[in-house]
Amino acid sequence: MADEVKLLKTWSSLFGLRVVWALKIKGVQYESIDEDLTNKSPSLLLYNPVHKKIPVLVHDSKPVVESLIILEYIEETWKQNPLLPEHPKERAAARFWAKFGDDRVMPSIWEAFIKGREEEEHCAFAPAIENLKFLEEQLKGKQFFGGERIGLVDIALGWLANLIPVLEEIHAIKLMDRERFPLLFAWIQEFSKTPVIADCWPPHEKLVSKYRAIRESLLAAAPPHHA
Known part of the structure; x- marks a missing residue:
């Protein structure tokens, strides 16, 4: 069964764009969900109750927040096309x-x-x-x-x-x-x-x-x- 991957972001977010690039480079299929931060969705508030911010990566119903942490998670989860050096x-x-x-x-x-x-x-x-x-x-x-x-x-x-x-x-x-x-x-x-x-x-x-x-x-x- 394929991984279920969703990305909550906005059209202009510099931080959300990072995650998009990483997923694309890794070849990971995902559902993109653009948030309206003036009217935050129940999903955003559920998945990031601490900061209530985007981006949020949701992998098999489990959220990962903060863009640099998300990049590390993507790197560790999908090994193809590595983003970090070996040493x-x-x-x-x-x-x-x-x-x-x-x-x-x-x-x-x-x-x-x-x-x-x-x-x-x-x-x-x-x-x-x-x-x-x-x-x-x-x-x-x-x-x-x-x-x-x-x-x-x-x-x-x-x-x-x-x-x-x-x-x-x-x-x-x-x-x-x-x-x-x-x-x-x-x-x-x-x-x-x-x-x-x-x-x-x-x-x-x-x-x-x-x-x-x-x-x-x-x-x-x-x-x-x-x-």
Whole structure:
């Protein structure tokens, strides 16, 4: 009997997209369920009562939550097309950089994105650029973070290829350019055009509209700035 696999996500979720990519790479058949987070379904509240968030992977009626944990579960459950290297030290390094992306890179880029005042932008982007330099170093001599093929770190950091162009368009600032980050720039091109990745991208213009509205809402709610 085939495994019953369901994925609760949203159309635009960076975290849900990770799980989609992993399942596709592994060749796992699954049912995709898009949630409306303004009106959370009984299934979402049942399967993730603690955080009430997506994504949630449901495998044979048992839920797994938190995207990086879901990626590890997928890797351990379906052995084909491995996402992690064989050597324990390399596996540990992959886990470190995946978590670094969530703990350091994503918050620093988001912080820079929501800054609206020109005098703050240089300071806001400095931590993001510093964090991206660490990732640039990891790509030396490699096509992907996983080496010659897409692995867990590439999937965990895949949101960069998805979201950076959206944020740059809204903010009118170039963060990821070929001169500053040649290896990351090349990685984004290679990662984005890989069929299993490219087939799953959310619509660009729809993402631009969504994130522009988010930024405008955050800026409107910010306290007045005094010189």
